[in-house]
Amino acid sequence: MMAHVLTFLSGLLFALGLGVSQMTQPQKITNFLNFTGDWDPSLLLVMVGATGIYFVTHQLILRRPVPMMGKRFQLPTRREIDRPLVMGSALFGIGWGMVGFCPGPALASIVTGNESVLIFVLAMGVGMYAFEVLDVRFSMEPDGGAGLLPLQPKGKS
């Protein structure tokens, strides 16, 4: 129970950080990505703040043998740069740059009831689900779906 309350607080804190830095506002994102216009470098400082903290804390935390809850740390171990990684990231970036939403801010701003946010989150869920279904199907084919994309067995980060 305690674990879930604290995990809840982690989500709460994450949303507050997005709000304080106004990353919940899509135009803050598009004004950063579109550097040809009236450039707003705010997103860069959000990244500096977040990565700066996590760079230090993750090293301290990983000195512990196990996390507070759970039996072990479950960090991504894959190192290969493959086609799904690059192609997926490129597709994600296009969607992100089009309207200025990525998953965190979109989820946190569902509560505004804004119609565009609801459409976005719904479509995002459909996209995720569709990919999972196709991914499983292709990776079960004899060639691992190699005809379409070299999809690998599951290894999520």
Add this chain to the structure above:
Amino acid sequence: MENFTPVSSLIGGITIGLAASLMLFLNGRICGISGIFGGLLHFKKGETLWRFSFVAGLLCGGVLLLLYHPRSMVINIPYSGPTVMLAGLLVGIGTRMGSGCTSGHGICGVSRLAPRSLVATVTFLASGAMAAIAVNQFWGGQA
């Protein structure tokens, strides 16, 4: 650069970094929103409740922002429904195919200097910039 908000961005960024640290400390996991949310779309024992708790926290954080920092929750998206839908689909498919988004790759992975995350982050920043510029140039930001 009249919209640049360095102080609040840095404070917000640090808060996000602390939230991600809390996730690692508690559950021993990367705080990747697309992965946490994506994992909720199909039930798996022991994998659903913590994800649900995190997303519930994210939503409640949104409510707190609406109440106490409403300026941050004024969402203005000047795009048509189909455009928003296409963007959502691309973000959904792309984050699952690429195993992460701005949080998992961009914050956690980059901090860990993980090569996959560095490549992913450079890739989505580049394609994101191209998309944002294209929408602005060709459709005047009104696609």
